Amino acid sequence: MSDDVAAPPAFQVPDGYEILDWRRGFGRQIGPLYRKHDANGLSSMAFRVEEYHTNGMLNAHGGMLMSFADMSWGHVISVETSSYWVTVRLTVDFLSSARLGDWVEGASELLSKEDDLYVVRGRIWSGDRTLITGSGVFKPIAKRDPRPGEKAYKAP
């Protein structure tokens, strides 16, 4: 079952999304995740709910959705600062669940930056259903290669 993580996806990846080739650590373990940059350079992330993401009700586990919120909402900090970052605080409100096989997307909007703290408002959704809303506080640490052509996402 765990080997599914690295297997090619047996479904049609929605237009514009590319798989993230994370080869180690927690990102690989819960992957694959996908990323999209639209024509305006705005980015979002996504994953398909597989068996190894589910709880006993065959919905996406809350822990998986929070892990995905952390990654997809914090990505704004990578774009804005070209830095690695750490999470300082995350608050998530669970509104609806995602079923096995659902395509789940996430993005965040930068609300403020003061000193080294970036505050974002984020959303996780599947189709027209909002699964999670919340906010995050992130702190950039070491610099990384810049990501040309990407912009922070204005959440709908």
Place this chain on the structure above:
Amino acid sequence: MSDDVAAPPAFQVPDGYEILDWRRGFGRQIGPLYRKHDANGLSSMAFRVEEYHTNGMLNAHGGMLMSFADMSWGHVISVETSSYWVTVRLTVDFLSSARLGDWVEGASELLSKEDDLYVVRGRIWSGDRTLITGSGVFKPIAKRDPRPGEKAYKAP
């Protein structure tokens, strides 16, 4: 690497902890997790930080720590109500990081219950370092077998 999830642990599990034999879903994917009931019936959960839990800095990934917070803090609801439960809201404050190989523990204290909503205060720690403090709101759903001899944990 993923096969390590199901492999027997190559370290000495601290006294009182027993491995949770979760054979499917997200719990298996990020496991193994452990649970302990002390002489007073209070319970806590734990895991050892393995490579597949880490971020690029070889610390436990924030997503893993949040997933563990969800599971170890929500467990109070299982004990109190003998029910399965869903997470309504979770807030986590990251205070310190856990390194590869660290033994990480978590528990929560029930603060209030009103109607179907249970509010807990939780802590995640490693040795004498607090990694995360936070709070959670959980809602019981379907009943499950009772867990005799277990009590909710009074967080230190």
